[in-house]
Amino acid sequence: MSLRTHDGDRQFRLARKWSNAHLRLIAPACAGRIVNVSAGDDEDKEGSTYESYFSGATTYTLTNIHAAFRGYQGRPNEIPLDLTDPLPPGLAGSFDVVFNHTTLEHVFDVQTAFRTLCELSADLVIVVVPFAQVQHENVGYQDFWRFTPTCLRALFAEHDFEVVYEAANDDFNASVYLFVVGSRNAERWRGRFPAWQPLEKAASWIGSRRRPLATVRRWLSRLLPGRTA
Secondary structure: OOOOOOHHHHHHHHHHHHHHHHHHHHHHHOEEEEEEOOOOOOEOOOOOEHHHHOOEEEEEEEEEOOOOOOOOOOOOOEEEOOOOOOOOOOOOOOEEEEEEEOOHHHOOOHHHHHHHHHHHEEEEEEEEEEEEOOOOOEOOEOOOOOOOHHHHHHHHHHOOOEEEEEEEOOOOOOOEEEEEEEEOOHHHHOOOOOOOOOOOOOOOOOOOOOOOHHHHHHHHHHHOOOOOO
């Protein structure tokens, strides 16, 4: 599917494509027991699965909640997990890398959900969350939260993790995602991830007067039929 099918599709797909690209940079350095939490079908929405990103995985596990929307299906590598419940016995520290993509905004009890992600991990937690995005809800989930880089650093610090990588996309008039990696053993990852700087002004384009050429052309076509930019 083209990234330019229509504006609504573009708003979501540009950020997804960006976050996938960052995961491809990070994932090769991640090894061992990997879990994709609230994974759905593990699809990256570009024709592949997230499992394929983690070439160093010794095991790859999915978790999903019992729910009507993209819920637990009982696959061999899948376990049921509700992020707002206490972590089941035996799962604490069961994974070397915990990955979670755009779930936390849909969990009202986000503090418990974040704690669960951290408790699952023996080392790394990789989260992708929206900083700015159109409200999106459907049967089975609601939309509660937006996150800042400062918020994620504080959430990680609360559970004795340190941020070792963070980034945000800068696509005009589209969703803005944060891609943040926290570690229990930050020194282990120095120099193993791409160089980065702490984010200070995510989505700095908000309020800008600049407009994509496609938007200008569309406005002109409405105002002046038969004319193009």
